[in-house]
Amino acid sequence: MEPNHPIVDEPWRFCIIRIEYFIGQRPDESYIDLTLQEGISMQKLRFLRPRQVRIDDVFEARIEIVDIRERRWENLNLWITGYADSDAGIEFYAKDVVKVA
Numbered sequence: 539m540e541p542n543h544p545i546v547d548e549p550w551r552f553c554i555i556r557i558e559y560f561i562g563q564r565p566d567e568s569y570i571d572l573t574l575q576e577g578i579s580m581q582k583l584r585f586l587r588p589r590q591v592r593i594d595d596v597f598e599a600r601i602e603i604v605d606i607r608e609r610r611w612e613n614l615n616l617w618i619t620g621y622a623d624s625d626a627g628i629e630f631y632a633k634d635v636v637k638v639a
Contacts, residue, residue, distance in 0.1 A: 585635050
């Protein structure tokens with residue numbers, strides 16, 4: 539089993555409240571910003587170079603951020619997917635993730 543990325547402790551506790559998808563002219567310019575909320579705590583994460591993006595129904599979606607670097611896929615180090623019991627309609631791969639102020 540692949541580990542979760544450490545950028546957010548237990549990301550499945552947070553609900554996605556905003557999604558912003560910027561598609562650049564070059565792949566390295568594209569990113570997805572997810573704003574996550576748990577109670578009054580909010581975090582904004584930027585996923586760089588997203589690939590194979592699927593966004594369906596994300597009402598009250600909860601996610602997992604899985605570190606897949608051991609697969610050694612070129613420019614794909616993370617797998618973002620709906621948490622097992624959340625019915626989240628979101629899934630994509632990304633090169634990296636950073637917190638946005």
